[in-house]
Amino acid sequence: MKMTITYEHDVPINAFQWTPKTYRQPLHAHASLEMGLCLSGTGTFYFGRKQYQVRQGDLFLVNNEELHIAQSDPGDPSRYLFLNFDSSLLMAEDPALLLPFSYRSANFDNLIPADSPLAAAAAEWMQTVERELIGGEPGYKAMAKSALIQLCGLLLRHYHGRLSxxxxxxxxxxxxxxxxxxxxxxxxxxxxxxxxxxxxxxxxxxxxxxxxxxxxxxxRFADYVAMLRVQEAMRLLAGSDKQVAHIGFECGFQSLATFYRVFKESTGISPVHYRQTLGLEAPDSGRGPDPANSENSAARS
Structure with missing residues (x-):
């Protein structure tokens, strides 16, 4: 099952705590990269045919292709801190930071054990990301991004030494x-x-x-292009009073219907709704008829 991840901030990072079910749910994958830190309890973490017994302090890496799910022990339910983030963040900084997540599933050990120095150091950076995103203090987005990059730098050094x-x-x-x-x-x-x-x-x-x-x-290349266009559209919707249609074409979409479809697939809401969630009024969106009902709704960018 492929899950769609939306981000709560205009920096594409989510930090959240979660307690898995005590029964095994279906495996899933998602476009975002992910790290999970077990804060308490025990359980099992499944990656395809692989499975790991979990204890407090264990850290898990998840790329954007491998099917996975965590399960709690009924007698001692586990609780995790998860970070979801988009690969574009690391790409813009240094593509080498993506290498720990470019693994081949069958030969990769997703677990960084709790008793390792790396797990302890990574936990601190993960908690910094969470703290910055929740706190929302001035500069929090830059601080969260910086902490994530520091964390991925540690992972790169760890895994790089294991490669031929x-x-x-x-x-x-x-x-x-x-x-x-x-x-x-x-x-x-x-x-x-x-x-x-x-x-x-x-x-x-x-x-x-x-x-x-x-x-x-x-x-995929086309997905990356679409992601950049949506990110720019979000920036313009939040920071300008340009008409929605004008923004869509300015960002590279070849039809209004395509803009609405791709934007909603990426964010879960339409461009007009996104602007409204920011408390911005759009008396003239330039939208015209609902693109979802137009003959152009199947158009591609």
Whole structure:
């Protein structure tokens, strides 16, 4: 089952505490990357066919492809602190930070045990992220992002040392190519752009571009372009009085119907509703008829 993750802040990070059910629920995956810290109790954490017995202080890494679910022990229910975050945060800082999450499921140990120095250090950074997002003090978004980057830097150093020299070189090359791809997209996502366009500009094949981009970010190229467009639309909806339709086209969407569809898929609400949730009035959204009912609703960006 594929879950849709929405973010409570305009920085794409969620921090929340959760107690799993005492029975096993269906496995799920999601586009966001995730870390789970067991704060108390015991239980089991399932990753596909793998399973781990959980104790207080254990830390788990979850990428954006692996099916997973946690379960509590009925006699001692577990409670977790989870961080969900979008790969674009790490991509913008240093694509190498994504490498701990670019694992192949069958050969990867998702558990960082409670008695390891890494788990203790990571727990502090995770709790800092949670504290900043909940507190909402001035500068909290930058502080939360900074703490997350520090945490992922620790993970990179930990996992990098476990890789063979050839694997390190391969992953570094993939990260560098992905960074170059992402930089081109970030410059040109407001215009019509295809994977072939950027692959040709970088002098690599389309298949290579597609593969390294997905392996590093966990996203298809088209999904990454759509994400950048939605993020820019959110910024403009919150920080300008431009008409909704104008914002959609300015951000690179080729039809109003596509803008509404992709925005709602990403955020769970329409652009107009998003602006309303911010307490902003939009007496003239420029929206026209509801795109969901138009003949263009199947149009693609």
């Amino acid at each position: 020299a050839s694997r390190q070189l391969s992953m570094k090359q993939s990260a560098n190519q992905t960074k170059a791809l992402a930089q081109l997209v970030e410059q040109r996502y407001r215009d019509p752009i295809s994977l072939r366009d950027v692959a040709d500009e970088l002098g690599i094949s389309v298949s290579r571009a597609s593969r390294v981009f997905h392996e590093t970010t966990g996203r």
